[in-house]
Amino acid sequence: xxxxxxxxxxxxxxxxxxxxxxxxxxxxxxxxxxxxxxxxxxxxxxxxxxxxxxxxxxxxxxxxxxxxxxxxxxxxxxxxxxxxxxxxxxxxxxxxxxxxxxxxxxxxxxxxxxxxxxxxxxxxxxxxxxxxxxxxxxxxxxxxxxxxxxxxxxxxxxxxxxxxxxxxxxxxxxxxxxxxxxxxxxxxxxxxxxxxxxxxxxxxxxxxxxxxxxxxxxxxxxxxxxxxxxxxxxxxxxxxxxxxxxxxxxxxxxxxxxxxxxxxxxxxxxxxxxxxxxxxxxxxxxxxxxxxxxxxxxxxxx
Amino acid sequence: xxxxxxxxxxxxxxxxxxxxxxxxxxxxxxxxxxxxxxxxxxxxxxxxxxxxxxxxxxxxxxxxxxxxxxxxxxxxxxxxxxxxxxxxxxxxxxxxxxxxxxxxxxxxxxxxxxxxxxxxxxxxxxxxxxxxxxxxxxxxxxxxxxxxxxxxxxxxxxxxxxxxxxxxxxxxxxxxxxxxxxxxxxxxxxxxxxxxxxxxxxxxxxxxxxxxxxxxxxxxxxxxxxxxxxxxxxxxxxxxxxxxxxxxx
Numbered sequence: 001x002x003x004x005x006x007x008x009x010x011x012x013x014x015x016x017x018x019x020x021x022x023x024x025x026x027x028x029x030x031x032x033x034x035x036x037x038x039x040x041x042x043x044x045x046x047x048x049x050x051x052x053x054x055x056x057x058x059x060x061x062x063x064x065x066x067x068x069x070x071x072x073x074x075x076x077x078x079x080x081x082x083x084x085x086x087x088x089x090x091x092x093x094x095x096x097x098x099x100x101x102x103x104x105x106x107x108x109x110x111x112x113x114x115x116x117x118x119x120x121x122x123x124x125x126x127x128x129x130x131x132x133x134x135x136x137x138x139x140x141x142x143x144x145x146x147x148x149x150x151x152x153x154x155x156x157x158x159x160x161x162x163x164x165x166x167x168x169x170x171x172x173x174x175x176x177x178x179x180x181x182x183x184x185x186x187x188x189x190x191x192x193x194x195x196x197x198x199x200x201x202x203x204x205x206x207x208x209x210x211x212x213x214x215x216x217x218x219x220x221x222x223x224x225x226x227x228x229x230x231x232x233x234x235x236x237x238x239x240x241x242x243x244x245x246x247x248x249x250x251x252x253x254x255x256x257x258x259x260x261x262x263x264x265x266x267x268x269x270x271x272x273x274x275x276x277x278x279x280x281x282x283x284x285x286x287x288x289x290x291x292x293x294x295x296x297x298x299x300x301x302x
Numbered sequence: 303x304x305x306x307x308x309x310x311x312x313x314x315x316x317x318x319x320x321x322x323x324x325x326x327x328x329x330x331x332x333x334x335x336x337x338x339x340x341x342x343x344x345x346x347x348x349x350x351x352x353x354x355x356x357x358x359x360x361x362x363x364x365x366x367x368x369x370x371x372x373x374x375x376x377x378x379x380x381x382x383x384x385x386x387x388x389x390x391x392x393x394x395x396x397x398x399x400x401x402x403x404x405x406x407x408x409x410x411x412x413x414x415x416x417x418x419x420x421x422x423x424x425x426x427x428x429x430x431x432x433x434x435x436x437x438x439x440x441x442x443x444x445x446x447x448x449x450x451x452x453x454x455x456x457x458x459x460x461x462x463x464x465x466x467x468x469x470x471x472x473x474x475x476x477x478x479x480x481x482x483x484x485x486x487x488x489x490x491x492x493x494x495x496x497x498x499x500x501x502x503x504x505x506x507x508x509x510x511x512x513x514x515x516x517x518x519x520x521x522x523x524x525x526x527x528x529x530x531x532x533x534x535x536x537x538x539x540x541x542x543x544x545x546x547x548x549x550x551x
Contacts (some may be wrong), residue, residue, distance in 0.1 A: 065422035094323035
């Protein structure tokens, strides 16, 4: 009912292929991160799903139906595509009222989403006086208007302050926990990995990965441990015996390919004092960049 | 099949909210009435409408204010549709009404209804103001064609608003449409002046204004003239519909 299905979805602009035979499902009950560098085709894919752009070939459906065939679409799918898309001379309340009216959504629901997104006090101000963060909240209010089972958010954290970013994360987690399908695009891996259960990674219009976030981290990131010790010589010898190599940085040591629990146990057994010991997860962003960079090189070399 | 693309009450309601919530568009709509009736009243009160100054057609002179009201009607039609091209607003509109034909027809229906209602009021106000202030020489309800001209002025203003709205859908810019139509109407019409006949009589404004005349003026009669204007508007509306239907939003 609320599953998004893409089947060989393709969009060509002249000779340029923006979206290249995308096939994937987005399932309800979890937050799916839609990742890719700028220009990878994320926004185009979302526009194709909403029937705003016409696919060259392939299909994009929600619960088996094309968006353009939905009678009251806002009751099924809520979308935030571009925070600037609301007319600046309207008030937020009028903007939402018009959207509500077209889908037979009662006016009191407008008041509810204004409250929920925290812009109720500014509801009668013209939208051009809004900051980017407030426009982003208005876009989210519009997406929530019809209480839809499917929510699409394109870069929702843009322009939000740290408090706003936490708010949007919790909102997305909450919506997914209620059994809704939540698809969130972003170009930042570290940001997305913090709240997404599942990842779809796009590069140059092609699907590069369709994987649970935990599995991606497990597979792609090599573990690394950072530590400090008062007896580096002894520790180094003990590590060498275990087949590990410690590399000295500025005041600390790093050991590749191992997790902290193993080093901790080893140091305890040998009686080596350890002053600091921590896992480092730096390679996640790197793994993502490597994955997408391969594709970027293909096209720049052409 | 085509019935499914007709306007629905919710879609019409949404378009009504969108139009009434933009000050500029509401301003242009109000200006149709204020300009048409106001200019007419001023010119009548100033005594420009005296015996013999009415030209060959006193009824046509009674709707002199239409020359200004039509500019407001064009501005209204253009701005009502141009709002959709402001920062990609069309995307938001089409996510709420994804059937593009329904969206388009709903918007145009609301533009037409508002322009007709205000246009009729403007025509009526203009005619009665002329009578009240213009003295015995001003045409009255017993002048041949007076009723037709009053109704016709409302229809004419509606046609001009739709013509501008359709062109705006094609060109995706209200400013561009105003930049094209206002010179066309002001300059071309004033340069040609009172010339009778010729190809210029088929221009949308000159053809449509035949409905305001009591004396034959060229090849077009009152209703055929308005019909020619309506054809211009229909052509613009059809081109706008094709553009909205087939373009990526």
